[in-house]
Amino acid sequence: xxxxxxxxxxxxxxxRTGLSVHTLRFYEQEGIFVSPVRRGSTGRRLYSxxxxxxxxxxVILRAxxxxxxxxxxxxxxxxxxxxxxxxxxxxxxxxxxRVTEQIGRLTQSLDLITxxxxxxxxxxxxxxxxxxxxxxxxxxxxxxx
Amino acid sequence: xxxxxxxxxxxxxxxRTGLSVHTLRFYEQEGIFVSPVRRGSTGRRLYSxxxxxxxxxxVILRAxxxxxxxxxxxxxxxxxxxxxxxxxxxxxxxxxxRVTEQIGRLTQSLDLITxxxxxxxxxxxxxxxxxxxxxxxxxxxxxxx
DNA sequence: GTAGGAGCTGGAGTCGGCTCTAGGTCAACC
DNA sequence: GGTTGACCTAGAGCCGACTCCAGCTCCTAC
Numbered sequence: 001x002x003x004x005x006x007x008x009x010x011x012x013x014x015x016r017t018g019l020s021v022h023t024l025r026f027y028e029q030e031g032i033f034v035s036p037v038r039r040g041s042t043g044r045r046l047y048s049x050x051x052x053x054x055x056x057x058x059v060i061l062r063a064x065x066x067x068x069x070x071x072x073x074x075x076x077x078x079x080x081x082x083x084x085x086x087x088x089x090x091x092x093x094x095x096x097x098r099v100t101e102q103i104g105r106l107t108q109s110l111d112l113i114t115x116x117x118x119x120x121x122x123x124x125x126x127x128x129x130x131x132x133x134x135x136x137x138x139x140x141x142x143x144x145x
Numbered sequence: 146x147x148x149x150x151x152x153x154x155x156x157x158x159x160x161r162t163g164l165s166v167h168t169l170r171f172y173e174q175e176g177i178f179v180s181p182v183r184r185g186s187t188g189r190r191l192y193s194x195x196x197x198x199x200x201x202x203x204v205i206l207r208a209x210x211x212x213x214x215x216x217x218x219x220x221x222x223x224x225x226x227x228x229x230x231x232x233x234x235x236x237x238x239x240x241x242x243r244v245t246e247q248i249g250r251l252t253q254s255l256d257l258i259t260x261x262x263x264x265x266x267x268x269x270x271x272x273x274x275x276x277x278x279x280x281x282x283x284x285x286x287x288x289x290x
Numbered sequence: 291g292t293a294g295g296a297g298c299t300g301g302a303g304t305c306g307g308c309t310c311t312a313g314g315t316c317a318a319c320c
Numbered sequence: 321g322g323t324t325g326a327c328c329t330a331g332a333g334c335c336g337a338c339t340c341c342a343g344c345t346c347c348t349a350c
Contacts (some may be wrong), residue, residue, distance in 0.1 A: 009325065009326075009327080010326085010327070010328095011327080014253065020308085020309075021326090021327085022308070022309055022310075023307085023308065023309085025328090025329090026307080026308065026309085030307095042315075042316060042317085042324085042327085043315080043316090043328060043329095044316085044327055044328075044329085045327085057257070060253075060254050060257050061254070061257075061258075062152055062307095063211065063250055063251075063254055064250075064251055064254035064255065064258065065251075067306075067307095068306075068307070085265050085268050085269055085272075086269065088265050089262065089265035089266065092258060092261045092262045092265060093262055094169075095258055096255070096258045096259060096262055099251055099254060099255050099258060100255065101249050102251060103248055103252060103255070105208055105209075106208075106209055106210075106244055106247060106248050106251070107248060108205075108242050109205045109206070109208055109209035109244060110241070110245065110248065112202070112205050112206075113206075113209065113237060113240055113241045113244060114241060116237045117234065117237045117241055120230050120233050120234035120237060121234065123230050124230055124231065124234065127230075127231075139346090144323090154296080155295080155296085155297070155298095156296065156297080165338085165339075166296090166297085167338070167339055167340075168337085168338065170298090170299090171337080171338065175337095187297085187298090187345075187346060187347085188297085188298060188299095188345085188346090189296085189297055189298075189346085190297080191297090207337095212336075212337095213337070214335075270345085277337085291350100292349100292350090293348100293349090293350090294347105294348090294350105295346100295347090295348090295349105296333080296345105296346085296347085296348105297344100297345080297346075297347100298343100298344075298345070298346090299333090299342100299343090299344085299345105300329105300341105300342100300343105301340105301341090301342095302339100302340080302341075302342100303335105303338105303339080303340070303341085304338085304339070304340085304343090305336100305337095305338090306335100306336100306337105307334105307335095307338100308333105308334085308349100309332100309333080309334070309335100310331105310332080310333070310334085311331090311332075312329100312330095312331095312332100312334090313328100313329090313330105314327105314328075314329085315326105315328070315329105316325105316326090316327080316328095317324105317325095317326090317327100317350105318323100318324085318325095318326105319322105319323090319324085319325105320322090320323090320324105
């Protein structure tokens with residue numbers, strides 16, 4: 001196994017992570033990197049595959065709604081190395097709970113939305129075969145769930 | 146059936162919808178009411194049960210991530226009355242799709258989070274029976290999903 | 291009659307998370 | 321050797337969705 005340790009430019013990292021170069025610099029400023037981003041001779045940032053891997057995790061955590069401060073805290077814990085696994089676990093568990101709740105809320109909301117879609121579909125299906133419309137029941141407009 | 150049509154103060158509506166009084170005034174400004182909010186003799190807002198019902202729907206739509214402009218558009222359509230059900234259906238279908246996607250993304254993210262929780266749990270379980278720690282594998286810290 | 295609390299208005303402020311600008315350096319190609 | 325184009329910094333700006341403020345009017349209760 002050869003350790004290639006290829007270095008990537010900020011543009012390449014942006015491409016592979018889906019983050020913008022702006023965001024990458026911003027994240028760096030926010031302490032969202034486990035180890036300091038290296039620089040080339042001319043001051044340009046050099047990223048490693050590890051950085052990309054870490055960012056990939058970050059993207060998923062952010063996509064699931066983890067706020068930057070929590071992400072920064074998690075990064076700090078990882079940076080500090082072994083010995084703080086309890087706190088990492090607590091952090092992840094809390095996030096897990098929040099995401100689970102959020103999925104629950106969205107699923108519930110989806111019920112109403114599905115219902116509304118059904119109402120309008122029925123309404124339009126009925127209207128199309130030349131049945132007199134004017135069926136303005138409470139659900140179609142603004143009924144509660 | 147007696148039509149009671151009790152009127153509610155902004156504070157009462159805030160209480161029943163979970164929205165703040167600030168937000169209620171803000172939503173009014175933003176056009177998120179189907180019919181203009183009535184006012185009492187001294188200029189205070191008077192809400193009806195219909196208003197509360199509508200707001201309840203709005204809260205659910207907002208909770209599922211519908212942006213205010215879309216919510217405003219939907220409100221406009223309902224305000225205009227029957228005849229625009231196609232557009233309402235389109236709007237709801239689009240939102241349905243987005244919420245479904247979002248649930249999908251969150252569910253996927255949850256996989257990683259669940260995995261991470263598992264990793265830390267295992268790590269701590271192993272460490273507790275006085276086994277030498279120092280097991281710093283790539284997953285525990287920053288491994289990719 | 292006065293103190294407290296709820297409500298009013300218009301407009302400013304906040305927060306999270308980017309996103310962009312200005313003014314530069316540097317490397318590479320034509 | 322000139323022109324792209326990617327990159328650099330510090331700092332400003334933006335967006336969505338509230339949230340709060342100042343300064344006022346009412347109503348109710350003591």
